[in-house]
Amino acid sequence: MTGLNLPRVKLCQLPTDLDLASNLSKKLGDVNIYFKRDDNTGLAIGGNKGRKLEFLLADALKKEADVIITTGSIQSNHTRMTCAACRKLGLDVILMLKGKKPAQFQGNLLLEKLMNADMRFFDVSSYNEIGIEADKLMDELRAKGKNPYFIPVGGSIGLGACGYVDCALELFSQADSQNLRIDYIVNAVGSGGTSAGLEVGVRLAKRDAKVVGISVDSEKSVFKQDISRIAQDSISLLGADLEILPDEIIVFDEYIGESGYGKPSRQGVEAIKFTAETEGIILDPVYSGKAMAGLIDLVKKGFFEKGSNIIFIHTGGTPALFDMLVENSD
Ligand SMILES: Cc1ncc(COP(=O)(O)O)c(C=O)c1O
Structure with a gap:
């Protein structure tokens, strides 16, 4: 049993680290970006x-x-x-x-x-x-x-999303011990379970942080419905008294890329290189690279208030790099 009062089997290396990306934050200016390293959960190279x-x-x-x-x-x-x-x-x-x-x-x-x-x-x-x-x-x-x-x-059903309810609680407990106020949590959205769990977790912890999903697949209208539905299923399983409406969900669908789901985008590849070069952290072409492209663009557009503390959930996906990105030596 867990803090969530649901049966659970130990499979992951938890808690994952919460690290300030100081070089990336400096380069982007105005905001503080932290990585929640869910790429390091274990299970054959990790991920969400x-x-x-x-x-x-x-x-x-x-x-x-x-x-x-x-x-x-x-x-x-x-x-x-x-x-x-x-x-x-x-x-x-x-x-x-x-x-x-x-x-x-x-x-x-x-x-x-x-x-x-x-x-x-x-x-x-x-x-x-x-x-x-x-x-x-x-x-x-x-x-x-x-x-x-x-x-x-x-x-991505209610029970699976509970993993990210738990992640949100883990994250707030780490942030509290670092005296860190979390303003935003940014993550890639592929089938919606990660966002749904985070949305529920933020409310269970009674925090003001906003979850910002970056779609790598469907239009935002579809994901707002899906995330709200999955979140409601988690809420029922947890016996919580909450309601999360589609209109409360923030999703951007501008970063899916020219070729759609599962294909690297120009902006995504630039974000992968930028993150690797500034932090030595490796993202992937299908999910986390596109989510980082969204985060960078939203910082540039002033979506986040100056001084915001932004958590980027690194959801993993690294193995796909070795199928999709080919670089020559110069
Ligand atoms: C590496 C990675 N990041 C993000 C996601 C998106 O998570 P979710 O499907 O819960 O939206 C997935 C799965 O789809 C994934 O494999």
């Missing part, structure tokens, strides 16, 4: 999904599941981390990956291969189609006497 999996897999174990099924894109960090968590817990795992099977395995796929994952590729246009296939697979497994447990894309 580990916190969600601590709650989701505790539920699976409680229900005596013996095989976990989940889904994600070809370079999904969620499937890689779910696979690592299942290996740690001794559970079977099947990864239903959305996209064509590539000729070579790089990045997250390579790590999944190293963990000897059961990877199944579905060249379809939506996760609904994979959901139908997952239902069939679950029926087949049940007929063989197995007890499967399905985790939706990104682990």
